[in-house]
Every structure is written in C-alpha cells, then in structure tokens.
Amino acid sequence: MKLVIKRIHTHFYRYSVAFFFILVWPVLYFLSRRKSRYKYINQFRRLIIYLSTTISGIWFRIRYETPVDWKRTYIICGNHTSNLDVSSISMAAKNNFCFIGKEELLDNLVLGFFFRTIDITVNRDSRMSSFRAFKSAAEKLKEGVSVVIFPEATIPEEYPPKLHPFKNGAFRLAIELKVPILPVTSIDTWKILWDTGKEHGSRPGICDIFVHKPIETAHLTLDDADNLRDEVYDVIKHKLETA
Numbered sequence: 315m316k317l318v319i320k321r322i323h324t325h326f327y328r329y330s331v332a333f334f335f336i337l338v339w340p341v342l343y344f345l346s347r348r349k350s351r352y353k354y355i356n357q358f359r360r361l362i363i364y365l366s367t368t369i370s371g372i373w374f375r376i377r378y379e380t381p382v383d384w385k386r387t388y389i390i391c392g393n394h395t396s397n398l399d400v401s402s403i404s405m406a407a408k409n410n411f412c413f414i415g416k417e418e419l420l421d422n423l424v425l426g427f428f429f430r431t432i433d434i435t436v437n438r439d440s441r442m443s444s445f446r447a448f449k450s451a452a453e454k455l456k457e458g459v460s461v462v463i464f465p466e467a468t469i470p471e472e473y474p475p476k477l478h479p480f481k482n483g484a485f486r487l488a489i490e491l492k493v494p495i496l497p498v499t500s501i502d503t504w505k506i507l508w509d510t511g512k513e514h515g516s517r518p519g520i521c522d523i524f525v526h527k528p529i530e531t532a533h534l535t536l537d538d539a540d541n542l543r544d545e546v547y548d549v550i551k552h553k554l555e556t557a
Contacts (some may be wrong), residue, residue: 320515327370334365335424346431352410352459355432363401371518376406380527384408387460388496389488393550394464395475395504402500402523403462411460448483455491469509477551485542494528497546499553524553
C-alpha cells in the first residue's frame with residue numbers, strides 16, 4: 315500500500331510538471347527566439363520547478379560553503395541519483411547555465427524543449443557525439459554560460475545509490491578554458507525520488523543540496539586533469555559520507 319501511494323505521488327509530480335510547462339509554453343516558445351534566451355528560459359525553468367515541486371510537497375534546502383560570485387562562469391559538477399538533481403541545481407545556480415544530458419531526453423515533453431533550445435544533448439555511445447557536445451559546451455562557456463555536467467554520466471543502478479567514478483571530460487574542458495569547477499552535492503534527493511521514481515515511487519520531503527566552494531583551474535595544465543577529477547570526486551564523496 316505504501317508503494318502504491320508513492321507511485322501515485324510520482325504520477326502527480328510528473329503531471330504537475332507537464333501542467334505548468336504547458337501553461338507557460340507560449341511564453342517559452344517566444345523567448346526561445348530571443349538572443350537573451352538563456353536568462354529568461356532559465357527563469358521559467360526555475361518557475362516550473364518551484365511550482366511543480368511545491369504543489370507536490372517537495373522542497374530544496376540549499377546551503378553554500380562560501381558565497382558564490384555568480385558573475386563568473388563555471389562548470390558545475392554534481393553527483394546524480396535522481397531526476398530531482400536537475401531541479402536542485404537549477405534552483406541553486408543564479409547565473410545563465412545549460413545542462414549536458416543524454417539525447418534520449420529529447421523525447422521528454424518538458425526536458426525535450428530545454429534540450430532543443432538551450433541545453434546540450436549527447437549520445438554517450440558515440441565518441442563523435444561526445445566530441446560535438448563538449449565543443450558546444452566550450453562555445454557556451456566562452457559566451458559566459460555555465461555548463462552543468464554530471465561526471466558519473468548516468469544515474470547508478472544500485473539502490474541505495476553509490477557514487478560512481480567520474481569521467482574526465484568536464485575536468486579537461488575546465489583546464490583548457492581556465493574555468494573554475496563548482497562542485498554540488500545532492501545529499502538525499504534519491505530518498506525523495508530515486509532515478510525517475512518508476513520502481514520506488516516518490517514522496518514529499520526536503521532535498522538537501524550543498525554547493526561547495528569553487529575550485530580554480532587557471533594554474534593547472536592538462537596533465538592535472540586526473541588529479542582535478544579525483545579532487546572533485548573526493549569533495550562530493552566526503553560530503554555524502556559526513557552529511
């Protein structure tokens with residue numbers, strides 16, 4: 315019975331996301347044609363997230379290790395255990411940003427719109443697709459748009475989830491462009507909604523998110539990419555273990 319209630323909650327949350335998206339879609343479509351689309355589309359993305367999570371009884375408690383200078387551009391790296399991780403980072407980031415995500419998300423009613431307008435898709439099985447995705451990411455970073463990358467590349471299949479090894483792409487890109495890494499730890503979003511909620515459902519509750527201090531890369535070379543990757547991994551892992 316408990317699982318049935320959690321699955322009903324998942325459907326309610328999904329339909330609320332779709333409802334609020336459709337409600338503002340005409341405005342989003344208009345904004346997607348403007349040069350300043352990142353700022354306004356992200357504002358509406360936050361609005362949809364706020365309305366759909368609030369009505370579903372889901373809240374984000376976001377803490378910052380240090381004040382973040384949102385005038386700067388970052389590569390934002392977070393652990394990934396839940397679809398709510400996208401929502402939490404969207405609420406935590408206060409500048410223009412975009413996500414890199416798998417191309418299958420283009421088939422999603424809501425996420426598909428954002429990936430066709432401001433976000434970046436990638437076929438993780440194709441090296442050429444990965445190359446094009448990171449080339450697009452580099453272009454956006456040069457334009458002052460922060461890029462959100464989940465370096466695990468996928469949501470872990472284990473439940474409860476464990477932190478998987480990080481891929482190198484985000485860290486090599488950060489060093490090449492001298493862009494700081496902003497680590498973000500989603501501490502317990504999986505307890506509210508693991509992955510898509512298909513197996514375990516979801517429930518109302520508070521998601522704790524911790525934004526770490528930026529890690530500078532201006533002094534690093536590509537030979538330091540592995541060390542940078544390991545440093546970000548250890549920062550997030552330590553927070554998960556001690557929260």
